[in-house]
Amino acid sequence: MEQHGPAESIVIDSVSKRFTLRHARSIREMTIRAVRRQDLSESFNALDDVSLTVYQGETVALMGLNGSGKSTLLKMISGVMRPDRGSVRVRGRIAGLIDVGAGLHPDLTGRENVYLNGAILGMSEAEIKRKFDAIVEFSGVERFMDNQVRFYSSGMFMRLAFSIAAHTEPDIFLIDEVLAVGDPPFREKCLQRIRELRGEGRTMVIVAHDIQMLTRLCDRGVTLRKGKVVFDGDPAEAGRLWREDRQARQTSLKADAVR
Numbered sequence: 001m002e003q004h005g006p007a008e009s010i011v012i013d014s015v016s017k018r019f020t021l022r023h024a025r026s027i028r029e030m031t032i033r034a035v036r037r038q039d040l041s042e043s044f045n046a047l048d049d050v051s052l053t054v055y056q057g058e059t060v061a062l063m064g065l066n067g068s069g070k071s072t073l074l075k076m077i078s079g080v081m082r083p084d085r086g087s088v089r090v091r092g093r094i095a096g097l098i099d100v101g102a103g104l105h106p107d108l109t110g111r112e113n114v115y116l117n118g119a120i121l122g123m124s125e126a127e128i129k130r131k132f133d134a135i136v137e138f139s140g141v142e143r144f145m146d147n148q149v150r151f152y153s154s155g156m157f158m159r160l161a162f163s164i165a166a167h168t169e170p171d172i173f174l175i176d177e178v179l180a181v182g183d184p185p186f187r188e189k190c191l192q193r194i195r196e197l198r199g200e201g202r203t204m205v206i207v208a209h210d211i212q213m214l215t216r217l218c219d220r221g222v223t224l225r226k227g228k229v230v231f232d233g234d235p236a237e238a239g240r241l242w243r244e245d246r247q248a249r250q251t252s253l254k255a256d257a258v259r
């Protein structure tokens with residue numbers, strides 16, 4: 001008899017992404033590099049043949065050192081960036097908190113952003129109206145709803161962005177480092193909301209540098225190293241590998257410093 005396991009929520013198949021780094025920014029620098037016969041730019045794989053299937057209801061932590069490709073992978077899943085090679089398929093509504101702006105427009109007020117961002121994330125006007133009070137209350141920035149968000153502190157900004165995204169009832173919720181911003185009580189509230197979404201069977205992919213928190217929150221850990229998946233499984237083990245990489249990087253930085 002055919003077995004039906006959990007449905008596939010995100011299927012990343014052999015994805016690669018190359019970026020070009022320019023070494024010289026001014027004409028003077030370019031001339032010096034040209035005279036020294038140094039390359040003006042260099043390209044590298046931010047993601048190198050990454051394959052990953054996330055099933056509905058899983059909470060996956062992406063771990064890895066700075067520059068290992070975590071954010072690039074989230075951007076591929078959200079569709080804001082396309083792979084050079086390979087494919088990404090997702091099923092359902094996605095809400096992502098993955099860019100510095102987190103989808104909020106600085107010139108608009110908090111209130112206007114709830115409507116605009118809510119609509120961008122797929123909510124109907126009626127749905128936004130219905131959830132408006134809950135979004136504002138959760139964010140804790142009630143008093144500033146009629147101020148332009150350019151005047152918000154980074155914590156207030158992320159509170160509102162998180163609150164809008166977390167109320168869209170997404171099938172897939174992508175979170176990049178937002179939990180690092182904001183005060184501890186709000187952070188706890190976010191974690192509680194993530195647990196609720198998890199309990200509702202939503203799929204989540206989370207990037208954070210707080211490995212302890214990730215280990216508690218997630219049921220699967222994926223470690224990236226220079227754009228490659230080097231581990232996929234128990235979040236505690238994924239975290240251990242990340243610590244190992246961090247230790248190695250610190251040791252090599254210290255060695256460079258004494259040279």
Ligand SMILES: Nc1ncnc2c1ncn2[C@@H]1O[C@H](COP(=O)(O)OP(=O)(O)OP(=O)(O)O)[C@@H](O)[C@H]1O
Nearest residue numbers: 019020021046064065066067068069070071072073
């Ligand atoms: N648009 C871009 N153009 C050129 N290089 C980029 C671009 N976006 C990312 N990179 C580079 O690609 C590599 C992977 O970046 P990415 O942001 O995915 O890493 P990360 O693991 O999320 O790092 P962090 O923990 O610092 O956020 C880095 O070397 C980064 O500098």
